[in-house]
Amino acid sequence: MWFNGLLDLSVTQLILVFLGMTHVTIISVTLYLHRHSAHNSLDLHPVLKHFFRFWLWLTTAQNTKEWTAIHRKHHAKCETEEDPHSPVVLGIKKVLLEGAELYASAATPENLERYGQRTPEDWIERNLYSRYRMAGITLMALIDLALFGVHGIWIWALQMAWIPIWAAGVVNGIGHWMGYRNFECADNARNISPLGLLIGGEELHNNHHTYPNSSKLSRRWYEVDIGWGYIRLFQLFGLAKPKGYRPIAHYVPGKQEVDVETVQAIANNRFDIMRQYRKRVTEPVLRQQKSLMDDEIRPRYRKLKQLLSREVTLIKPREKETLESLLESNAVLRQIYEKSHELQALWRQRGLKPQDKLQALMEWCKEAETSGIRYLEDFAAHLRAYSLRPAA
Ligand SMILES: [Zn+2]
Ligand SMILES: [Zn+2]
Known part of the structure; x- marks a missing residue:
């Protein structure tokens, strides 16, 4: 037709x-x-x-x-x-x-x-x-x-x-x-x-x-x-x-020495590192702490889970209040939250010399390993294994 x-x-x-x-x-x-x-x-x-x-x-x-x-x-x-x-x-x-x-x-x-x-x-x-x-x-x-x-x-x-x-x-x-x-x-x-x-x-x-x-x-x-x-x-x-695809960091199982290259590898891979921090530290610790939360905070658990890992510039003023009230009432969560920001300072803080960054990372790991929070201890060991070079 x-x-x-x-x-x-x-x-x-x-x-x-x-x-x-x-x-x-x-x-x-x-x-x-x-x-x-x-x-x-x-x-x-x-x-x-x-x-x-x-x-x-x-x-x-x-x-x-x-x-x-x-x-x-x-x-x-x-x-x-x-x-x-x-x-x-x-x-x-x-x-x-x-x-x-x-x-x-x-x-x-x-x-x-x-x-x-x-x-x-x-x-x-x-x-x-x-x-x-x-x-x-x-x-x-x-x-x-x-x-x-x-x-x-x-x-x-x-x-x-x-x-x-x-x-x-x-x-x-x-x-x-x-x-x-x-x-x-x-x-x-x-x-x-x-x-x-x-x-x-x-x-x-x-x-x-x-x-x-x-x-x-x-x-x-x-x-x-x-x-x-x-x-x-x-x-x-x-x-x-x-094009332009090259590994930005390598994970070398068993590596424990932290050096300037470790800092660089972590900074290169920062988005993935922070995702891992969320999965390996923030979320399991939050689950552990859930039973200790008071009745006012517990209904907002899901929101808090997001906020604890949210990029800081994207948190709205009202959300910030919610987050702060949680952190005030729970010392463990406050500790892991602060540790996450100290880690981010490695790449967020401008003008730090490589040696200063190395010093900061070493201190970060030492504190994490003596924090008494198992997930944080494990994460420090995990960070140590990053390198710019693949395993020999
Ligand atoms: Zn685009
Ligand atoms: Zn877009």
Whole structure:
């Protein structure tokens, strides 16, 4: 039938084709715009790179320089007035509903100049992609109508909405609003879901803000980053190469000597170290102390569990009061809380000489080992085993 277009597909087939096309768009955004262009964590073969650029022009009218600049600024100014799309500052509703508008208003010449370096300025960019920005999506509308007939109308409309909803709305909004935190990075980034399938792995936004230069976004064994799956697949064919990946610290079982390199290894690996502190010290000690808490504090146990490990700049004034009242009433928890901050001072305090840091770490371990808190003692032994070099 003519109104079903050249392909004359059934509804199920149309939905599958639509999901396939939007999936390619999502992968183009996460691999090309995000991991390659904005963070330079991934090399792409020119053929694959051009395919992504072409597909993004066709399906999103997204300009590489603009996207890259706005995203880099987001990382540089995260959760401040200057962040182009922070739900913490602007409110979740605005970022969810007006994601695309926020991008448009942030694309100022100053931002493009300052944050848009190393983006394509070749012939095809100047003469086609940037010059006739809307021509791509217009062409897409004609292709959709030709292939799918009247169904081309809804397919095209949803294609146009896909990135504003999922990337600009969900990742930039929900990804800084709700979800779980593997790591206490300095901004409010969250992992929306451990399964990074629908938005190409971008669901793992807390991991990404913690390690922005990593082209792999999953960090725990149960997390899936489908974008990383594609990178490995393209790598097999010589089309992609993750870069900048080198171990930042090594764990050498049995090592007990603390030296300047141990301090460096711990500082390099600080986000993971603090996660381990949470799992190995804070949470087990808190569980032990639960029965000693008074009736006023116990109902807030879950909140306290979060607050005891929360990045200090993200604790709101009201939460701070709750936390302080707990710490006042429980000396053991206060001790492990203070120890966690003393440890963080190793990398937070500016201007300390390596020797001072070494001295501080040695004292930290000694105090922990004589604290009488078993979990803290074990953790000190654990820290001693870190090194910049792998086991001989
Ligand atoms: Zn973000
Ligand atoms: Zn990023």
